[in-house]
């Protein structure tokens with residue numbers, strides 16, 4: 001759903017409330033869904049997707065990103081980042097504009113500690129965090145690295161209490177207090193998070209968050225460690241937590257069932273303030289909320305806000321940097337940077353896109369430093385798309401002639417996809433045939449003869465990339 005579908009402006013995270021209660025008009029308030037009067041009450045036009053009273057919690061246009069490629073991302077099966085690569089990634093993410101960088105625990109290895117110190121010395125605009133177990137040994141090492149803050153985590157689900165660290169809630173709470181007070185005493189930020197929050201007891205969760213909030217933790221974190229949560233569950237938990245603590249709320253969402261972006265969006269709607277991401281979503285198993293996907297989703301909600309915070313044209317370069325470092329390809333269906341993210345193919349789409357790109361695009365490629373393409377050389381093409389290519393080539397053909405040439409493109413494309421060079425060559429042959437009088441509309445044999453003379457088609461390779469496309 002696009003909150004701006006009705007053109008409403010949403011000022012910095014806080015929706016203007018319309019009327020007293022913007023319920024979906026299903027008759028509850030005496031109005032039918034289309035706003036007609038029922039029960040003798042005055043008719044009122046209602047948009048069922050309009051902001052509601054509860055939207056005062058909404059932080060969709062007021063959030064910070066904690067970029068964890070250099071922590072969660074290092075937990076991706078293929079990841080090995082040497083110091084140079086870590087620094088390149090840190091600098092690129094900083095230039096993109098993320099507010100925080102989260103780094104691997106300095107307790108993990110000697111090189112991890114040295115790398116953490118090196119990144120702290122870069123003097124980046126982004127705040128540098130490191131991520132540790134809820135243990136004084138780790139905390140003592142972390143505070144010596146020069147970080148701006150420490151993210152502390154411990155599992156609270158029965159699975160992790162029994163099979164990971166073996167500690168009960170009393171011990172966890174006592175240690176959390178000790179670690180938080182210690183980090184705070186060093187004058188840096190501290191966040192406390194429960195691992196596997198969605199399989200933890202709600203009373204345990206709220207009680208420990210309330211305790212750490214009272215002692216002045218900067219943020220609490222909710223983690224969907226196993227990727228089991230759905231948006232409704234995320235909304236309910238974050239909204240409940242919002243009513244219990246005064247500090248900021250971070251969410252860390254794994255993508256095992258493909259919910260990570262939707263869950264992050266919903267978390268912001270419920271009042272979360274910080275979202276964890278990694279480039280391309282890399283992390284344990286299938287990873288977490290991807291930076292690019294999250295930014296696309298939030299851009300769709302409020303383009304101006306997202307453009308003002310982040311250097312969107314850098315996204316492709318950052319994804320390529322990380323993809324190369326961990327030896328994966330950027331997925332073809334990746335938001336924004338997937339190779340066909342801005343390629344339009346079917347004739348109906350192509351016509352509308354050529355008239356107004358907003359017809360089939362919610363993201364503007366130019367805002368991400370990219371270009372849109374209209375693919376022409378296939379059997380789903382239409383004469384409007386072909387006409388735009390004819391005009392780009394500077395050929396003069398009537399609409400009737402273009403429709404005739406389009407029929408030939410479709411006939412050939414029924415056998416195999418035509419490259420842009422194929423299409424251009426056909427259009428040029430068609431045009432010169434018309435000019436010389438050797439061809440008229442509907443003369444299929446004459447056209448075939450002319451094409452054969454020009455050895456058409458010249459290119460036989462089916463394109464894997466949108467090379468059969470036209471830049472518009």
Ligand SMILES: CC(=O)SCCNC(=O)CCNC(=O)[C@H](O)C(C)(C)COP(=O)(O)OP(=O)(O)OC[C@H]1O[C@@H](n2cnc3c(N)ncnc32)[C@H](O)[C@@H]1OP(=O)(O)O
Nearest residue numbers: 105107108109133134135153154155164165166195225284
């Ligand atoms: C869900 C997440 O992604 S959390 C972040 C995961 N990150 C990492 O694991 C960082 C990389 N990890 C490492 O380098 C190592 O695991 C270290 C240095 C942290 C610990 O190594 P080791 O001491 O050899 O222990 P090992 O990894 O085998 O087991 C984890 C230990 O931490 C304890 N532990 C696990 N989670 C926590 C926690 N959140 N808080 C405190 N202790 C914890 C376990 O009980 C276990 O303790 P044990 O030594 O008494 O058995």
Ligand SMILES: O=C(O)CCC(=O)C(=O)O
Nearest residue numbers: 153193195221223225252
């Ligand atoms: O520290 C956190 O909030 C999250 C830790 C983590 O990576 C997870 O639980 O998946």
Ligand SMILES: [Zn+2]
Nearest residue numbers: 072225252283
């Ligand atoms: Zn994680």
